Amino acid sequence: MRTLIKLLAAGLLAGSSMIASAQSGYEVLETPLRTENPDKIEVVEFFWYGCPHCFSFEPHIKAWKQSKPDNVEFIIAAPPLNPAWKVHSQAFYAAQVLGVLDQFHEPMFNAIHVDKKPMRKPKDVGKLVDTLGLDGEKFQKTMKSFNVDAKIRQSLQMASSAGLNAVPTVVINGKYRTSGSVAGSYENLIAVLNELIEQESAK
Numbered sequence: 442m443r444t445l446i447k448l449l450a451a452g453l454l455a456g457s458s459m460i461a462s463a464q465s466g467y468e469v470l471e472t473p474l475r476t477e478n479p480d481k482i483e484v485v486e487f488f489w490y491g492c493p494h495c496f497s498f499e500p501h502i503k504a505w506k507q508s509k510p511d512n513v514e515f516i517i518a519a520p521p522l523n524p525a526w527k528v529h530s531q532a533f534y535a536a537q538v539l540g541v542l543d544q545f546h547e548p549m550f551n552a553i554h555v556d557k558k559p560m561r562k563p564k565d566v567g568k569l570v571d572t573l574g575l576d577g578e579k580f581q582k583t584m585k586s587f588n589v590d591a592k593i594r595q596s597l598q599m600a601s602s603a604g605l606n607a608v609p610t611v612v613i614n615g616k617y618r619t620s621g622s623v624a625g626s627y628e629n630l631i632a633v634l635n636e637l638i639e640q641e642s643a644k
Contacts, residue, residue, distance in 0.1 A: 465633070466623060466624035466632075467624070467633050468617065469616065469617060470604070470612075470616055470618060473615045474612065476614060478514050481512060481513065482510075482512055482514065482614050482641045483513075483613075483614050483615060484515050484612070484613055484634065485516045485517075485518055485599070485603075486502055486517050486611050487518045487519075487520060487596075487605055487608050487609065488517065488519060488608050489519065489521075489522070489526050489530075489608050490533065490549055490553055490560070491553055491559070491560075492608050492609065494609060495550075496550055496553075498621065498627050499547075499550060501628070502609075505634065509638075510638060512642060513638055518599055518600070519533040519534065519593075519596060520597045520599065522597075522600060522605070528560070528566065528584075529549075531584035531585070531593070532563075532580075532584060533549075534592040534593060535580055535589050538583055538586070538592070539579070539583055541573075541575055544573055544575065545570065545573065548569060548572075549569065552569050563581045563584055564581065566580065566581065567580055567581040604618070609621070611634060613637045613638065613641070616641075617637050619633050619634065
């Protein structure tokens with residue numbers, strides 16, 4: 442959410458990178474994060490399905506993804522910064538593990554924000570998955586799997602390292618952090634994102 446959010450555990454704040462003051466619509470991480478692929482410019486979006494701001498941002502980032510440069514690696518992270526978010530995080534990573542994220546992502550958002558269904562229980566997510574022509578029972582089991590649990594732990598570590606306190610937030614190449622509030626609007630966020638990608642590409 443746009444307001445400050447308590448991290449899942451107080452210990453997550455320990456070791457967080459210090460953030461320099463905002464400039465030109467972004468903040469600089471004093472301690473850069475390690476990226477997965479050094480040959481690509483990594484863009485990470487942190488989000489939560491239940492966040493209305495993330496829902497509002499989705500059309501902007503979706504349009505950007507369709508025209509992003511080839512040298513950009515786009516990653517979505519769904520850390521449960523609040524214990525109440527965990528089912529949504531499990532659902533996201535289950536869809537990722539099963540290779541059905543493209544089919545699941547938008548319907549999950551719409552179920553919560555258009556149809557006004559909280560989707561706070563695994564069985565509710567399973568019912569949604571069934572309506573998509575997928576196996577809801579298998580999906581629920583995957584939500585509780587070791588692979589999903591490992592991805593959630595990794596996402597929380599990423600959030601901690603980035604000093605994350607709100608979603609949606611975007612981190613560019615492990616060096617810069619921006620959001621709608623920092624950039625001034627989602628339109629400006631995308632402009633800042635493109636400028637930073639161009640800047641990193643020139644190095």
